[in-house]
Amino acid sequence: MVVKFSERVAGIEISGIRKIFEAAGPDSINLGLGQPDFDTPQHIKDAAVRAIREGRTGYTTNNGIPELRAAISRKFKNENGIKYHPDQVIVTAGASEALHIVMQALINPGDRVLCGDPGFVSYASLAIIAGGRPVSVPLTKTLHIDVEKAKSLMDKAKIFVLNTPGNPTGAVESKESIKAIVEYAADKDVTVVSDEVYEHFIYGKKHYSAAQFGDNVITINATSKTYAMTGWRLGYLAASPEIVGQCLKVHQYCQACATSISQYAAVAAYEGDQSAVAVMRDEYQVRRDLIWSGLTQMGFDFPKPEGAFYVFVPMKPEMTQKIISSGVIAVPGTAFGVNAPEYTRFSYATSRQNIMTALERIEKLVK
Numbered sequence: 121m122v123v124k125f126s127e128r129v130a131g132i133e134i135s136g137i138r139k140i141f142e143a144a145g146p147d148s149i150n151l152g153l154g155q156p157d158f159d160t161p162q163h164i165k166d167a168a169v170r171a172i173r174e175g176r177t178g179y180t181t182n183n184g185i186p187e188l189r190a191a192i193s194r195k196f197k198n199e200n201g202i203k204y205h206p207d208q209v210i211v212t213a214g215a216s217e218a219l220h221i222v223m224q225a226l227i228n229p230g231d232r233v234l235c236g237d238p239g240f241v242s243y244a245s246l247a248i249i250a251g252g253r254p255v256s257v258p259l260t261k262t263l264h265i266d267v268e269k270a271k272s273l274m275d276k277a278k279i280f281v282l283n284t285p286g287n288p289t290g291a292v293e294s295k296e297s298i299k300a301i302v303e304y305a306a307d308k309d310v311t312v313v314s315d316e317v318y319e320h321f322i323y324g325k326k327h328y329s330a331a332q333f334g335d336n337v338i339t340i341n342a343t344s345k346t347y348a349m350t351g352w353r354l355g356y357l358a359a360s361p362e363i364v365g366q367c368l369k370v371h372q373y374c375q376a377c378a379t380s381i382s383q384y385a386a387v388a389a390y391e392g393d394q395s396a397v398a399v400m401r402d403e404y405q406v407r408r409d410l411i412w413s414g415l416t417q418m419g420f421d422f423p424k425p426e427g428a429f430y431v432f433v434p435m436k437p438e439m440t441q442k443i444i445s446s447g448v449i450a451v452p453g454t455a456f457g458v459n460a461p462e463y464t465r466f467s468y469a470t471s472r473q474n475i476m477t478a479l480e481r482i483e484k485l486v487k
């Protein structure tokens with residue numbers, strides 16, 4: 121029998137990042153992973169254990185347990201200055217599911233989805249899976265959004281994906297750029313999908329939520345990075361009641377609800393002690409300085425990234441290959457679109473010791 125796969129899915133590539141990990145040897149140092157190396161804070165784990173003990177193990181309401189949506193609504197008000205009623209929140213299986221259901225709910229065949237390029241690997245693929253057409257938006261030399269370029273592409277677009285702080289660039293967008301994008305998009309009937317999963321990992325600048333500047337915004341976030349909870353699969357989207365109504369249908373049929381236990385843990389994350397987040401941010405900042413200084417002293421020339429936990433370093437693909445062969449796992453720029461073939465992403469979500477050993481290995485190749 122011949123299986124005739126959907127052209128949408130058959131046409132997309134398996135993530136370039138996965139391929140790199142498969143090539144890793146036993147003494148490799150992994151600077152490829154986009155996940156915190158910290159453990160989930162204890163009070164969050166305790167809440168999950170309590171939920172299990174109390175038998176909170178069944179399906180929940182589709183959009184998420186009321187106490188979590190209320191906690192998220194409070195978080196938006198206090199941290200982001202945005203008013204979202206708890207009914208404007210859908211709790212999802214990570215930010216990934218939120219991105220997926222948004223694309224499914226908004227995209228008609230051939231609709232254009234503007235994505236910063238280089239950008240997070242999922243945006244373009246999820247747009248294609250939904251039948252849309254990703255369009256690369258080039259970045260400035262400092263790897264920030266080129267607002268004028270973005271505006272020039274907005275005419276025929278359906279969605280603009282905004283990601284600040286950005287993966288893989290570590291760039292944090294300014295209030296002016298975000299406001300300009302949101303307002304221009306509103307004029308053109310473009311919905312801004314604002315992925316803010318790295319909002320707490322910013323070093324010296326301030327995070328602005330796109331939804332502060334217009335109601336044509338869908339805000340996406342997750343516990344994954346902020347609370348070192350990638351494996352718990354707990355994220356959410358928030359938007360106007362009209363958008364939420366459409367997204368909820370997709371969520372209901374593809375997921376039913378996010379994991380009940382993770383939802384109770386997330387209540388503890390948002391309502392409990394936030395000091396662990398500050399500890400992680402401070403440690404990431406030290407590591408960012410360590411890896412940036414090490415690489416720039418070797419002659420790699422790039423601005424100090426302002427957020428997330430990545431450095432995106434200009435280098436020839438041959439050098440990237442040598443680095444990977446020396447046992448330092450990093451991700452070539454080709455994994456993040458078409459505009460950065462001569463860049464490599466290094467994650468510093470790993471110990472200082474690992475970063476120093478990686479720098480020693482790279483230095484030997486540069487000399």
Ligand SMILES: Cc1ncc(COP(=O)(O)O)c(C=O)c1O
Binds near residue numbers: 283342344
């Ligand atoms: C920018 C960005 N958005 C979303 C995600 C996915 O987050 P989650 O694990 O919550 O699905 C990632 C993960 O690397 C990311 O870097």
